[in-house]
Amino acid sequence: LIAGGLVYTLIGMIFFRKILLRYLPDHISAIVLLSIYLGTNAVHHLSLKNLETVNFLFTLACIITWLTINWYEKPRIRYMAGMAICAALMVLVKPSEVFILLIPLLWNFDGFKNRLVLFRQHWLHLAIACLVGVMLLLPQLSYWYFRTGHLVYDSYKNPGVGLDFLNPHIPQILFSLRKGWLVYTPLMVLALLGWYYLWKQNRKLFIPTFLYFLLTFYVVSSWTEWWYGASFSIRPLIITYPFLGLALGYLLKAWFEKGALIRSAILSLLFVLTVFNLFEYFQFRTNILDPYRTTSAYYKAVFLK
Numbered sequence: 001l002i003a004g005g006l007v008y009t010l011i012g013m014i015f016f017r018k019i020l021l022r023y024l025p026d027h028i029s030a031i032v033l034l035s036i037y038l039g040t041n042a043v044h045h046l047s048l049k050n051l052e053t054v055n056f057l058f059t060l061a062c063i064i065t066w067l068t069i070n071w072y073e074k075p076r077i078r079y080m081a082g083m084a085i086c087a088a089l090m091v092l093v094k095p096s097e098v099f100i101l102l103i104p105l106l107w108n109f110d111g112f113k114n115r116l117v118l119f120r121q122h123w124l125h126l127a128i129a130c131l132v133g134v135m136l137l138l139p140q141l142s143y144w145y146f147r148t149g150h151l152v153y154d155s156y157k158n159p160g161v162g163l164d165f166l167n168p169h170i171p172q173i174l175f176s177l178r179k180g181w182l183v184y185t186p187l188m189v190l191a192l193l194g195w196y197y198l199w200k201q202n203r204k205l206f207i208p209t210f211l212y213f214l215l216t217f218y219v220v221s222s223w224t225e226w227w228y229g230a231s232f233s234i235r236p237l238i239i240t241y242p243f244l245g246l247a248l249g250y251l252l253k254a255w256f257e258k259g260a261l262i263r264s265a266i267l268s269l270l271f272v273l274t275v276f277n278l279f280e281y282f283q284f285r286t287n288i289l290d291p292y293r294t295t296s297a298y299y300k301a302v303f304l305k
Contacts, residue, residue, distance in 0.1 A: 005050030194247030
C-alpha cells in the first residue's frame with residue numbers, strides 16, 4: 001500500500017509538471033515543483049503519509065486538468081471519458097470534490113454563450129462522459145441503497161464532527177498557531193498573491209482555477225474539526241496545489257522579468273520559506289510541535305528549537 005501511494009505521488013508529479021510546462025517556461029516550472037513539493041505540507045502528505053485521501057485526490061486533480069487542456073486543444077472522446085473517470089473517482093473518495101467539475105466546464109472560459117455552443121457541438125462527448133461517470137458511481141450508490149435504503153449515505157460518523165457552512169473557521173485555518181495554513185506553509189502567501197498575476201496574464205485560466213480554490217477553501221474551512229486531526233498544516237488544501245502552483249508560476253514569471261536584483265530576491269525568499277517549512281516539518285516529525293494541541297504560547301516557546 002505504501003509503495004502504491006508513492007507511485008500515485010510520482011504520477012501526480014509527472015502530470016503536474018506537464019501542466020506547468022504548458023503555460024510556463026521550464027526553469028519556472030522546475031522552481032514551482034521544488035517549492036510545492038518541499039516548501040509546503042505536501043512534503044509530508046504526499047510522501048510519508050501517502051495513504052491519506054489527499055494524495056490520490058491531488059493526483060486525480062492533476063490528471064483531470066491535463067485531460068481538460070488536451071480536450072480544449074483537440075476535442076477527443078477519450079479525453080472527455082478520462083475526465084469523467086477522474087471526476088467520479090474524486091467524488092467517490094470525497095463527495096465535496098464535485099467542485100472539480102468546474103475545471104473541465106470553465107477551462108478557457110470565453111462566455112456562457114460560446115461555452116454552450118461548444119458543448120452543443122460535442123454533445124456526444126458529454127453524453128459518453130455522463131454515462132461513464134454514472135457507471136463508476138453506480139456500484140457505490142447501489143451498495144448504499146441495498147444496505148441503508150438510501151442512494152446517498154454519509155458513512156463518516158464521528159460525533160460532533162461535520163460541515164457547518166454558516167460558521168467557517170477562516171481565521172483559524174489561515175493564521176492559528178495550532179495548525180494555521182499560512183503559519184506552517186508560509187510559502188503559500190506568494191501563491192495567493194499569484195492569483196493577481198494569473199488574472200492579469202491569463203484570465204481564461206484564472207476563472208476556473210480560482211473558483212475551484214475558493215469553493216474548496218470554504219468547504220475546508222467549514223469542517224468543525226478545522227485542524228484536521230494530526231495533519232501537518234491544513235491537509236485538505238493540498239488538493240488545490242496544482243492550481244496554486246500555476247498562480248505561483250505566473251507570479252515568478254512576472255517578477256523575474258523585473259531584473260536580476262528582483263529575481264535574486266524572490267529566489268532567496270523562496271529558499272528561506274522552503275527551509276523554514278522543512279524545519280517546522282522536522283519539529284512536527286520529532287514531536288517538538290504537538291500534532292493536536294499546539295497553543296500560541298507553546299509555539300513561541302519552541303520556535304526554531
